[in-house]
Amino acid sequence: MTVKTISPPAKAYARERRIAERAVHRASILTKRAISLTPSYWASSPIASQPSSRKLSNGEISKSDASPVTAADFAAQALLISAIHGAFPADSFIGEEDADSLRRDPLLAIQVFDFVQQYSTVQLVSDDDDDDDKDEPLYTPTTIEEMFHIIDLGGRGTGGRTGRFWALDPIDGTATFVKGQQYAVSLALIEDGREVVGVLGCPNLKLPEGGGEIEETSVDDEGVGLLLSAVRGGQGSTYRPMGWEGSKLRPARKIEDLRRGLSAASTLTQDGHSNGYVRKTTLKDSGVVELGDLHFIDSTVSTATCSKKVRQLADAAGVAYPGTELYSSHMRYVALIFGGRGAVQVRVPNSRHSANCIWDHAGAQLIYTESGRGKVTDLNGKPVDFGTGRKLSGNYGIITADESVHGKVLELVRDMLDDSSSSSSSSTTSS
Template identity: 40%
Template sequence: MTTHAYTKELQLARLAVQRAALLTKRLLSEVDKGSFDKVDATPVTIADFAAQASIIAAIHHTFPTDQIVGEEDSTALRQDSVLLERTWDLARSVHLDDEASEAMLYTPSTKDEMLTLIDLGAQGNAGRSGRTWTLDPVDGTATFMRGQQYAVCLSLIVDGEQVVGVLGCPNLLSDRRVAEELVDKDGYGQMLSAVVGHGVTIQPLGTGKLLDGTMLPGVSQVEDPKEVRFIDTQASETANLEVHGKAAALLGCAWPNPVDLWSAQMRYVAIAVGACNAFVKVPLKDSYRSKIWDHSGGMLLAAELGVKITDLAGNDVDCGLGRTLAGCHGMVVAPASIHGQVLEAVRVARQS
């Protein structure tokens, strides 16, 4: 096993994500997902709450002084006894079947402790100093509800820089084909992880100790703009798809790509496994800023494979500005060799 400065953190993150992924898989087998709508109209399920509690329990137990930024808070659970009971049952019932692996994690012992752990994530902020874990317990909740692609995401940011990223993809096939409807029905999906400076590993998700993985090759450093293969989501309500299409036309590349994924983090996964090699996000509103948990970790995977990531002005993405990528208006994600051409195409498309 390769050792590095974050060996312990990576091991814990992988195990925590694997357990949370199993938790979400268990809920997928139920007909009633216990869902309701949040204020922003995004569907949420007890899987979001239980997975957040499960991951934070493990991280906080081992690294009690680290900041944690999670998407959910416990307000809705505190107001709904049925959802609370179901979340509690799910959070405490899923364990890894390897005792040594499970012993590295932690499970809340009471409902109140579970609620407190969830709120640790809601109260956290990423800064430019210190250590902060960011997590999205279910990135792509809408597609999760349909049994399609989603990701359980965890990353570690140190002094504003991503250093560890782990994405569990419970429905990703072992042959690495990516589409919403191509779902792993026989296994537990795949997990991708990265440590800064050490590349990207993919390994099957399992039920116990971590399974062996393989290193992913870097992305092809294409120079012909026709070789850009964008991924997008045609269902987006926050992105200017017209500009996306114009940028692709300027480059002379195909658009839209047959690979269309709702989950933001799964788009980084699609790049990592070779289903595409780029994406852009031009927000409809100038005020729009992405949530940090929708990108941290996934960005590290892409960067480790030779992808450059900037905002629409060509600036690097700053992960030390709180709960959003506050200094980042839009995104351009492409192989380093052609990122400049993609960035220019987006600039021209926005002005046309």
């Protein structure tokens, strides 16, 4: 009798995750090399000494939202989209940039295309035994016109309620990127309005030994930081170190395991110091989190959120503000992922009519929730809806917190907003 061997079922979105990880790894190498290829904005940048074979002149332009865009930003978007489009041609995209600026500036377009071609043949080798796609080449545009088209797939993409599209941010945190500080390369697959795959490249991320908060200027000056990823459905979130071209992408490890190790190694004194890392407050890693345990993660210089109101929340909870400050939107999620259970993020829009950009949140939220960290809603307690297009227009603000304390944070937010509304009404009546 012949015994038929039954193969175990393939994990959901396994190929999408592998291709996305390799695409983000390649784009991460490109962006990190760009620190040494472009004129130095920060002479003391610890990665400015990375070797490069040539210099790339400054391709910075100004966008309408006043954040700097470099040639590396366009090139990374071209590499990300072309890799995914080559593997999944039916999928669509939402990206921050379109190619109009390049069409108006032929010199910049040539510089970006030259950059793309330099990294078209980067060899990325996986150490995973089950990686059937490790030798599958990542597609790269072969002409400038094709590069324009690829970039426009993201910049002119609209997303939607049904079907599949990829949301991406080639350099999240460009203001800190040009200083050699923390930034992220993000890529997420959205299907029928929900995140199903999330990948983050954090090229400058260096986790403090023994625990401690992530800091802007504490960077990985030897490797290419860490790669984080997750798939919806209980597969867990993973991390792995990224190396330069030709080096192996090491096996993925569970983020939960790393977090437990950091928690066990980190001991806090009463003055809030831990192994030389300051401003870290006591963050519980078991049991119920109370308001007094909260550690707010925010950016006081970002124009996308009202820091004054977030400070009011911290004051109401009786904790310091900010606990950790990071400019990059995705890096703030990373700080939540690797932080203690008291780590919290509240984003209060400056206007009732403003909405978050999808590429600032897609992917990182999935990695956070799949790691078992907690719950993400808007300020009204609604789940985040990724099916509303380029903006998260179906939601107002963001609350990211451990599930045991999320409801209490939501109550604080509602009280604050009610007080603000009452004050505004009283002022209007008086006038």
